[in-house]
Amino acid sequence: MSLKIKALKIYQVDAFTNKAFHGNPAGVCILEESIEDEVMLAIASEMNLSETAFLSPEKNNFVKNSNVFSLRWFTPEVEVSMCGHATLAASAVLFEEFHVQSDEIIYVTKSGKLTARKEENKIVLDFPLDTPVFDGFPINKKLLEAVGISEYKNIFLGENTKKLVIHLKNHDEVSKLNPNFELMKQLDVSGIKGLAVTAGIEGDYDFISRYFNPWDGINEDPVTGSVHTLLASYWCEILGKNHLSAYQASKRGGELMLRLKKDKRLEIIGDFIITLKGEIYI
Template sequence: MGGIILRIPIYQVDAFTSKAYKGNPAAVCIVDRRLGDEVMQDIAAEMNLSETTFIQPLEEVSLAGIAQYSIRWFTPETEVPLCGHATLAAAKVIFDCLGFQGERILFKYVNGQLESRRHAGGFTMGFPADEPLEAGPSSDLLEAMGIRKYKELVYGRNTGKLVVRLHNEVEIRELRPNFERMKSVKVCFPVKGVGVTAEGQAGYDIVSRYFNPWAGVNEDPVTGSVHTVLAPYWSAILGKKELKALQASQRSGELLIRIAGGGRLEFIGDAVVVMKGEISAGRGDRL
């Protein structure tokens, strides 16, 4: 019978909001050694949030001086290649809970690195822009989502996210997808989540929602990664280099996006820590 082998500091953070219990909740685990993929997946399933992120310091200095971390993201069912709100949650924890006094944090992941800094509106994060490509219709998938009419379909070249442009915000808010049907539909190209979007109102440039039942997240409250497709798409349509975005989920959340040039975007958003503690990771019946 094995016993507990690790007690991992963990924080729950509501991202892309300045109000507790709004925005998108993420768990942030701070580890001092490499964990097995199975352990991280088990923890993410236990937390049962849209994403749990694992960060590990990469410099052999005290916590207050660390500027570089490795980062990985897991849904309750699978690892994902990129997650905006959980990265923002990690930046919030490092700056405000671990007492980091430097100017920037570099998060290194398998496809590169992301940078975060403090900002008057919370924190900035640098992300790669994705190229929105014209996509062919997938009538079965659209029917499963309850979409009969739309203005345009685009597909993120790198993220694999399908985006459906609807006519207005009312259509966005009233949409009621059938998630089980969505999962059973066969699409002729790999779809790693579906966003719906329209031009915004009441001070917002764009509005959206995002669904990814294939990864165990029927609707994500606020999604940074889909905005890597939405930002260049809407920037070209509206002729703007700065976009205020609303994700109209039940919890709702917002972010400011700047087109930084060179294929890069700058996301600006706030976050609130709502819980902190420890989670046990080990083996045997005392886990």
């Protein structure tokens, strides 16, 4: 008895970089018909990247004049409600490989409507801006110890993303931080969906950051678009400017341009490189 095998188009894209093997690699899987959630999770686990995006057209076929797509994101362990770098990667595939003719791509997601467009050789994402909450949540001292933090300038939680951000004294502390991920995973962090550290920096960037989420199977994410919806809100208030340049100081590193809009939205702008394309069989 022969098994019916499906071949799905799949890509790997390095996001928020113009150099191959830098930035944050994301998988992009094209679904011309629906598949079960557990199969998507299995594919994401097989890709073993921080996130794999799953794209399907709302009108059930990939044609050049389609510009509305369902978009979901999976880590190797769980589905997540928002992912910036995998959205940028998905947009790169649609514009470069499927030659979407529309100036704007609309995504239907669990975080509402998101959009993307090309601006010269970059992708511009339109995401909801998050709001920092500075009190009303417990500060887990054991978590701070596991991350390696004894002192900080500020700490806050994203109202919508529920990401915890810790503002350290200087950028050297951000770069040198060496968290104990195994200890972090043992702690009860209910109400928190990932942890970022940040600091201001002089030079080409306004601030730097790093992002850790071992609870979702990502010890350190190379470049994290979603946490910048919170970081942008925080740093724009501190610096008194609406256009920011950010660097995520992971081993691979990545650059993001951030532009605040008047309607509590944020444009996240980045480069991309498509490094791999082929088929995955299920």
